[in-house]
Amino acid sequence: MFMKSEDDKMELEKEAPTLATISKQNTFKTPEGYFNELTEQITNQIKISELINNPFEVPNNYFDELSKQITSSVHLNTFKNLESKGFGFDVPSNYFSEAQERIQNSVAKPKTSKIIKLHFIRYAAAACILFTTTLGVYFNVKYNTTVSHQLSRIPADDIETYLNQHTENSDLPMLIENIDDASDLSIDDFQLKKTPN
Secondary structure, three states, rough: OOOHHHHHHHHHHHHHHHHHHHHOOOOOOOOOOHHHHHHHHHHHHHHHHHHHHHOOOOOOOHHEEEHHHHHHHHHHHHHHHHOOOOOOOOOOOHHHHHHHHHHHHHOOOOOOOOOOOHHHHHHHHHHHHHHHHHHHHHHHHHOOOOOHHHHOOOOHHHHHHHHHHHHHHHHHHHHHHHOOOHHHHOOOHHOOEEEOO
């Protein structure tokens, strides 16, 4: 067998000198941990192929709101930096342990309020109402009892009829004196009854 392999080797050198120079070792080797990482590599390749087939989608209004989101994250980082340097919101010591006691103390104290009795204001309001009612009645009665007011309620035709029927000759000068526009009237306008002598 050994001889046969030597003959084969010489024959190979004649026909394919390059191939004969290659050593007969198994050049294919698996890297260390290949089979331990194989499932993870296959899963990653599947995910990559899915991403290639299904491209990334941009959410609605992404670019409209992008500047706001960036500004917000910058401000948030600024606050985080300030807080790490000691500039932030600190809870006073024993705040939570004493909170219940403080709340109970503030709730437990009954609040008293002063009640101001306003009897004087009630009497003053009643006096004002009585005074204005009395003044109203007084001026209404005074105005209604005047002769000019009472005469204004009588129709002009009734007054004229009365004067025609009940006037005497001696009443004529007094009537003329009391009429505002006496220049338009004459004695002939009045039919006077003659008084018996």
